[in-house]
Amino acid sequence: MNEYKIKKVFNNNVVLVEKNDEDFILIGKGIGFARQKGSYVKNVDTVEHIFISTEKSDLIKNKDILSDIDPKIALITEKILNLASKKLDMKFKVDTHLGMIDHINFAIRRLKEGISLRNPFLEETKFLFPIEFEIAKECLNILKRETGINIPDDEAGFIALHLNSAKESKSKKDLIKLNQIVNKIEKLLSNKNIDVLNHPFDFKRFIDHIKDCIKRNNDKKNISNPLLKDILNKMSEEYEISKEINNIIFEELNISLSDDELGFIAVHVYKLKNL
Structure with a gap:
């Protein structure tokens, strides 16, 4: 039955x-x-x-969300997640569904009250997660069509973080910290007269390398840099910048990269400096 x-x-x-x-x-x-x-x-x-x-722990953790669900918002969210699921070729867990419902429910309520949140990491999110951001932009069109409310791009950035969090199985807190690291590195390099904004592809490759360094550290995988002595002699300025980048990573993640890793980062800084 x-x-x-x-x-x-x-x-x-x-x-x-x-x-x-x-x-x-x-x-x-x-x-x-x-x-x-x-x-x-x-x-x-x-x-x-x-x-x-x-x-069952999911249900206990999400009981506050469940008590405030608007069925209309739940259905709109399902349309959004169905679109994202097809685009990303993946299925979302229950927590992702509930988290997205909670976020959209709160966002719509805020916007109806004339309250719009600025996303301080919008540009970094566009840069780091371009696929998720484009999907999020399509999601905003669904929201506008279903609710009649204009949704700012800031909200697309928040939705993109939800999608990437689900895809990579990382917490949104970790993704926000990554955005902060990118923001601080970009400012550091700009202060050193290294233009990264006009070379987004090369900067993206550099940030991907930084992410790989962090992952290797978390996985306790050590790599050797056979060129480290030469790098210290020929790229001493760039190596000093890599140490400043290491300080940024330590401030955000309490991670200190090895000298070998800093040597590879220095090479990337050298390439960016000489574009």
């Missing part, structure tokens, strides 16, 4: 249920109205969306 036993009513529109020893979140207008724990949802025509949760 296609029925779900209610375990918890979050609000009139959201209930936690079980069926065949699996937990589900059902979203539908009025689906939780006058319902109690132990009763059954039998009329699935009233269900607008079903989330399958395989981890």
